[in-house]
Amino acid sequence: TGTEPRPSTTGGVREGNxxxxxAPHLRIDRWWLAPAATAAGLLAFIVYxxxxxxxxxxYYAAPYVSPFYSPCLADNCRDMAGGPNxxxxxxxxxxxxxxxxxxxxxxxxxTCYYYRKAYYRGxxxxxxxxxxxxxxxxxxxxxxxxxxxxxxxxxxxxxALLVAGVLTYDTVLSFRDEHHHWGHMGLGTIxxxxxxxxxxxxxxxxxxxxxxxxxxxxHFSKHPVRYRMWGxxxxxxxxxxxxxWASLISVAVADFxxxxxxxGAFSDPRLF
Ligand code: FES
Numbered sequence: 001t002g003t004e005p006r007p008s009t010t011g012g013v014r015e016g017n018x019x020x021x022x023a024p025h026l027r028i029d030r031w032w033l034a035p036a037a038t039a040a041g042l043l044a045f046i047v048y049x050x051x052x053x054x055x056x057x058x059y060y061a062a063p064y065v066s067p068f069y070s071p072c073l074a075d076n077c078r079d080m081a082g083g084p085n086x087x088x089x090x091x092x093x094x095x096x097x098x099x100x101x102x103x104x105x106x107x108x109x110x111t112c113y114y115y116r117k118a119y120y121r122g123x124x125x126x127x128x129x130x131x132x133x134x135x136x137x138x139x140x141x142x143x144x145x146x147x148x149x150x151x152x153x154x155x156x157x158x159x160a161l162l163v164a165g166v167l168t169y170d171t172v173l174s175f176r177d178e179h180h181h182w183g184h185m186g187l188g189t190i191x192x193x194x195x196x197x198x199x200x201x202x203x204x205x206x207x208x209x210x211x212x213x214x215x216x217x218x219h220f221s222k223h224p225v226r227y228r229m230w231g232x233x234x235x236x237x238x239x240x241x242x243x244x245w246a247s248l249i250s251v252a253v254a255d256f257x258x259x260x261x262x263x264g265a266f267s268d269p270r271l272f
Contacts, residue, residue: 024133031129039122045248049102052255056096061261061268062178064170064188067195068098068255071166105251108160111153113207114244154208164196164203171196186268191257195250202247205236 025031052059052068059066060077069077074097109115120126127134142150171192177184203209214230217223236243260266 053098058262198247202243
């Protein structure tokens with residue numbers, strides 16, 4: 001029948017008493033499209049964010065600070081009214097602040113269940129797609145170093161809450177003009193608002209958040225508030241992949257918008 005166990009020793013999914021199917025896989029659709037598109041999208045973000053993080057310039061245009069550099073720890077964020085951000089590190093700070101700042105959201109995104117799936121498939125072909133055998137000889141899952149470190153995701157969720165809090169603060173400050181008068185609204189304010197909504201939606205859609213909110217309960221009926229919140233988080237959680245991409249794109253757009261303003265390529269249209 002072609003399905004008898006075969007004593008293969010080629011390793012990986014061909015090892016042991018797996019079904020003896022000689023074809024690499026039986027999929028006839030364009031299964032490679034999703035991992036290829038995912039890899040291309042992630043690569044584009046990595047190239048863009050690396051350029052921006054190392055450029056150490058054009059990240060502040062009052063009242064906006066790039067999300068890659070927030071909270072701004074450098075003197076560069078000083079404006080006419082004293083700067084909305086901390087200048088904890090003076091002008092002696094030579095390394096780009098983004099290198100430090102980005103560790104926090106990166107720790108959350110790199111260990112995210114969705115991004116794990118995305119880069120395991122897109123970059124490591126492990127597996128390339130559902131029902132397509134991976135080329136690797138052995139498989140240890142996430143049981144060994146370094147992948148066992150993916151378990152820190154549940155803690156990085158709290159880090160992500162802090163990051164979202166900081167970006168919320170920046171969004172609130174975008175309602176002030178460069179002289180710190182409230183009531184300002186520019187196109188950048190809208191860009192920041194869209195970004196922060198997507199950042200919060202992505203953060204709350206996290207699988208760890210869902211467990212923190214509604215996990216380890218014996219009876220939902222005895223915890224009506226948590227049950228209701230769990231329902232909301234569950235709805236977001238069903239869109240986790242879409243929110244991961246939307247917020248990744250929005251954060252890059254917000255940074256690029258600040259770059260355009262700070263580099264003088266564009267000036268922020270004031271809406272009121
Ligand atoms: Fe994706 Fe937590 S699972 S952010």
